[in-house]
Amino acid sequence: MAESTVRVSLIGTVEAALPAVSQGVAEEVVTLFDQFRDRVLRYVLSLGVGVSDGEDIVQEVFLSLFRHMRLGKPRDNLPGWIFRVAHNLALKQRSRRQRQDARTEWDARAVENHLAQVANPEEQLADVQRRKQVLAAVRALPEQDQWCLHMRAEGLRYREIAEALGMSLGAVSNSLARSLERLARVSAR
């Protein structure tokens, strides 16, 4: 609280410096963009949003972040904040465009992409089969479990996932334990 007060008073008493403040925040936001862009974009694509829409969402996330930071709002758990905004925008976009089938498209694209990289036909067949099984198993998970899994795949800590999805730490670990157990059973077949 004290930190926020100091920060606000510093900014508030030097009105003339506001453009300079915004410029500094803008530089920070671009640095954060460099750190998080790929991770956020991969996550929104995994929710079934197309690439073009995904890039628009990433833009909006970082513009929102700029507004958030310029107002001196809390900076703790910024990864959780960034993914929460991206998650909400992606769901809204997906709903608007009625692109529920995009995830199936992504699964097919995913397998095709990998297919082109594997040389040996037998190895290719086994590998593609395994990937199909894993992707199908993920698709069969409850949606919230998929979100947790994809965020974890993007390197978020449990605490950050909890912040992003508005869940408790225990609920996140329950979800991931459940999902990984199911995937392990699929892989063992």
Next chain:
Amino acid sequence: MPHKTPHLTDEELLLTTDREISARRADYVRTHLPNCPECSARMERINATAAQFFAIHHEELNAELPPAATSRARLKAELEALDGGSGLRSWLDRTSHLLAGPRWAYALGAVLIVALGLWLLFGEPRVRDSRDFATASDSGPLLPEPRLTPGATRPIDVRQVCTPGPPDQMATIPVAVRQQVFHEYGMDQSQPREYEVDHLITPELGGTDDIHNLWPEPYSSTEWNAYVKDQLEDHLRQMVCDGKLDLPTAQRDIATNWISAYRRYFHTDKPLTSVSSLIWAEDRKPAAMR
């Protein structure tokens, strides 16, 4: 034959890897896991399953990602528009983060005192293990530069180290400070996502957020990366809490050469790969080290 103690749940095994488990329960995990083949196997299976899915997720979606340059330029243009076209440097914003409130004042005082203390403790500059630099040239420093990052601690006692509390260390290091760290290390052109701006002396052992305790540590581009250092930090804290190591020694060893400290405390030349391996090493240390 049934186990004398109840098995760990999958949730506990997962939270252990993220250091999100309570200190008391963590003690139980450390004693139970190495003696329970079932739990150890389950943990290995969870880790392998996660790694398999994460690899698929990354490989496939990476193929979909357009280059970042265009969207980065677009973001900068839109930020510029929001900014009203000002081209002024934001000294105020940067300093308002660096000069934020009593915590900063407290940290600065502590840093000045402790940096001096560490300098006195270390005495003459030490010769670093040449192995630690063997692969560092292309991937950033494996060890921090002592001149830039001597380490800085706050006054703290063993009871505070071993009492679970709110995870202050989870707070993000301000971007301005991160940029300053990269700049001081001459790494302005490096990809920030490949590095963790890490505490040399972990906050759990009394390290502070001061820049003299921060350095750019590679995540995975070298064998000795940020994740490996996390293992050492956990291990040293546990040794301090078990009364096997005094806190100043733990702080000094990790600040002087964390890779040497890792080798010494884990009795290995290579980083260990999982929590169960760490516990295995802990239980098999020579008695003299306990």
